[in-house]
Amino acid sequence: MIWFDFEYKTSTEIVNTSKTIVEYSPLEYFILFLLVTFFIVLLYYIIPAMNIVYTEKKKEKNKQKRKMMINQIAIQKDINDEIEKELNI
Secondary structure (H helix, E strand, O other): OHHHOOOOOOHHHHHHHOOOHHHOOHHHHHHHHHHHHHHHHHHHHHHHHHHHHHHHHHHHHHHHHHHHHHHHHHHHHHHHHHHHHHHHO
16 A cells, blocks of 8 residues: 555654755645635635525425415315305305
């Protein structure tokens, strides 16, 4: 397994071979800036907008359920009224 092979034996080797901030290229800084900007936009704009859309759809779905229940109750009442008319005649 390749990922269990370690190239470094001590922590000083790791520190000595790691890059410092000065050694990064402008392209790497630009990519880092884009990633940070993307996550900030995602956090503050996209996720709340998705949440708003989700809650509005959920409210609309609940309204439709209530309307259907009211219609069913009205139909049932009409049926009961017709049955009462037929039984009284």
